[in-house]
Amino acid sequence: xxxxxxxxxxxxxxxxxxxxxxxxxxxxxxxxxxxxxxxxxxxxxxxxxxxxxxxxxxxxxxxxxxxxxxxxxxxxxxxxxxxxxxxxxxxxxxxxxxxxxxxxxxxxxxxxxxxxxxxxxxxxxxxxxxxxxxxxxxxxxxxxxxxxxxxxxxxxxxxxxxxxxxxxxxxxxxxxxxxxxxxxxxxxxxxxxxxxxxxxxxxxxxxxxxxxxxxxxxxxxxxxxxxxxxxxxxxxxxxxxxxxxxxxxxxxxxxxxxxxxxxxxxxxxxxxxxxxxxxxxxxxxxxxxxxxxxxxxxxxxxxxxxxxxxxxxxxxxxxxxxxxxxxxxxxxxxxxxxxxxxxxxx
Amino acid sequence: xxxxxxxxxxxxxxxxxxxxxxxxxxxxxxxxxxxxxxxxxxxxxxxxxxxxxxxxxxxxxxxxxxxxxxxxxxxxxxxxxxxxxxxxxxxxxxxxxxxxxxxxxxxxxxxxxxxxxxxxxxxxxxxxxxxxxxxxxxxxxxxxxxxxxxxxxxxxxxxxxxxxxxxxxxxxxxxxxxxxxxxxxxxxxxxxxxxxxxxxxxxxxxxxxxxxxxxxxxx
Numbered sequence: 001x002x003x004x005x006x007x008x009x010x011x012x013x014x015x016x017x018x019x020x021x022x023x024x025x026x027x028x029x030x031x032x033x034x035x036x037x038x039x040x041x042x043x044x045x046x047x048x049x050x051x052x053x054x055x056x057x058x059x060x061x062x063x064x065x066x067x068x069x070x071x072x073x074x075x076x077x078x079x080x081x082x083x084x085x086x087x088x089x090x091x092x093x094x095x096x097x098x099x100x101x102x103x104x105x106x107x108x109x110x111x112x113x114x115x116x117x118x119x120x121x122x123x124x125x126x127x128x129x130x131x132x133x134x135x136x137x138x139x140x141x142x143x144x145x146x147x148x149x150x151x152x153x154x155x156x157x158x159x160x161x162x163x164x165x166x167x168x169x170x171x172x173x174x175x176x177x178x179x180x181x182x183x184x185x186x187x188x189x190x191x192x193x194x195x196x197x198x199x200x201x202x203x204x205x206x207x208x209x210x211x212x213x214x215x216x217x218x219x220x221x222x223x224x225x226x227x228x229x230x231x232x233x234x235x236x237x238x239x240x241x242x243x244x245x246x247x248x249x250x251x252x253x254x255x256x257x258x259x260x261x262x263x264x265x266x267x268x269x270x271x272x273x274x275x276x277x278x279x280x281x282x283x284x285x286x287x288x289x290x291x292x293x294x295x296x297x298x299x300x301x302x303x304x305x306x307x308x309x310x311x312x313x314x315x316x317x318x319x320x321x322x323x324x325x326x327x328x329x330x331x332x333x334x335x336x337x338x339x340x341x342x343x344x345x346x
Numbered sequence: 347x348x349x350x351x352x353x354x355x356x357x358x359x360x361x362x363x364x365x366x367x368x369x370x371x372x373x374x375x376x377x378x379x380x381x382x383x384x385x386x387x388x389x390x391x392x393x394x395x396x397x398x399x400x401x402x403x404x405x406x407x408x409x410x411x412x413x414x415x416x417x418x419x420x421x422x423x424x425x426x427x428x429x430x431x432x433x434x435x436x437x438x439x440x441x442x443x444x445x446x447x448x449x450x451x452x453x454x455x456x457x458x459x460x461x462x463x464x465x466x467x468x469x470x471x472x473x474x475x476x477x478x479x480x481x482x483x484x485x486x487x488x489x490x491x492x493x494x495x496x497x498x499x500x501x502x503x504x505x506x507x508x509x510x511x512x513x514x515x516x517x518x519x520x521x522x523x524x525x526x527x528x529x530x531x532x533x534x535x536x537x538x539x540x541x542x543x544x545x546x547x548x549x550x551x552x553x554x555x556x557x558x559x560x561x562x563x564x565x
Contacts (some may be wrong), residue, residue: 162513166502166552205384211384216472250382254356283381284380
């Protein structure tokens with residue numbers, strides 16, 4: 001039996017943005033109204049058979065899954081393609097082949113439907129969806145994921161980076177360690193979550209290098225030491241996971257607190273894939289309390305890479321006169337968030 | 347005079363107090379509840395011991411720092427001279443371009459003196475520099491510092507200075523940094539300065555997303 005799909009009656013004043021996210025291992029499509037109501041957020045993750053993300057393999061997954069995910073998102077939102085007002089896509093930063101796949105889908109849709117295209121900075125989208133979902137207004141943000149570790153806050157027209165990693169990202173550090181420990185990723189269960197589970201059973205704090213440099217952190221030495229200890233085989237894996245988390249999270253919490261003390265913001269927002277970690281949440285909540293700031297954490301559905309955040313940020317940009325002509329829609333692999341003007345705040 | 351909280355920083359609280367007739371700053375590192383107790387103890391102790399040592403070394407290198415009067419490692423307390431004046435963070439935004447360049451060149455000279463003696467400040471920001479009424483720039487907060495003659499450490503130190511300028515004085519960050527580099531070179535020598543500046547370039551490129559690293563080959 002074919003279930004008749006409910007089609008939303010398009011009211012004159014209602015406008016919708018479809019957002020496409022494809023910076024790394026996830027292909028996701030989200031739909032947002034111009035008022036910030038998220039109608040759909042569908043994701044398909046590429047899970048490598050072994051090792052980390054292979055950019056071309058991930059891109060292949062994205063192109064194979066694109067039409068299914070798109071159709072599912074429109075179905076969930078109960079919209080026809082013709083109901084869409086704009087198409088937003090993740091223009092960077094990220095892995096080239098993955099970004100290009102998403103960009104190609106976005107361009108095709110925008111030209112076919114003859115509606116505006118909006119290129120969105122992935123990092124800014126993580127902050128904006130966090131603000132939307134937690135009702136934060138002007139937070140200092142700790143954005144932690146597999147590719148990024150950034151402390152940022154808005155000042156004079158842009159998000160400014162107050163602290164960041166000097167080498168690898170927090171999520172990357174946890175993932176690489178997990179893979180070295182032969183933990184296997186499953187659909188819907190990221191490696192970081194496996195480390196978190198093991199860490200909860202850890203009891204002994206092992207000494208690992210703690211590297212805070214000014215407002216920045218360095219994680220590569222920490223990872224190397226943890227992996228070396230692992231290979232020696234004299235420590236319990238649970239204790240290693242526990243110590244790795246305690247040390248790495250203390251480092252990012254310290255620079256977040258420095259950013260908070262420096263900017264004197266009244267809200268602290270935790271966003272990005274690693275934001276789902278309970279131990280990290282507890283630490284950031286503690287510094288927020290210490291400085292009389294409100295602790296905000298993005299709900300886990302919107303913590304990982306998702307199309308909804310791209311859709312919503314696309315709305316913000318478009319309603320402030322930002323559109324991306326197709327001939328300027330090339331992807332930007334290393335697009336820093338502090339290069340982007342954000343006219344929707346201020 | 348009762349100790350009076352003047353600044354609640356991320357790492358420590360600063361109290362203004364009277365100490366045997368002197369106006370002093372009492373820097374107290376507070377326990378961080380988010381950290382594992384043992385990790386917290388290690389970090390606090392390490393920093394409380396190293397900070398006064400580095401400040402003393404800096405003084406010997408010809409860089410003004412507050413005089414240390416008393417250190418209590420067990421309670422993570424440092425008692426030091428109170429420096430009258432204004433943070434350079436506030437000064438830099440409100441002076442003429444020429445004066446700004448002069449001040450930045452001076453900062454560069456002082457950083458050069460530190461590095462020449464193997465002292466890494468670890469947190470070079472304009473909030474950690476005070477312009478005293480006599481016009482001297484006094485460096486404070488060596489809590490994240492270390493003794494090192496490594497090119498890497500010097501590079502990171504100045505890289506952080508540049509990043510701090512970009513986030514707090516974005517309108518003239520590059521102008522300031524160029525003046526700092528000039529002052530730095532005048533102390534350590536052109537060749538040594540070039541090595542460090544090249545290193546800063548390398549360090550910047552290590553970051554995850556840096557447009558400079560290579561031309562994006564978008565489609």
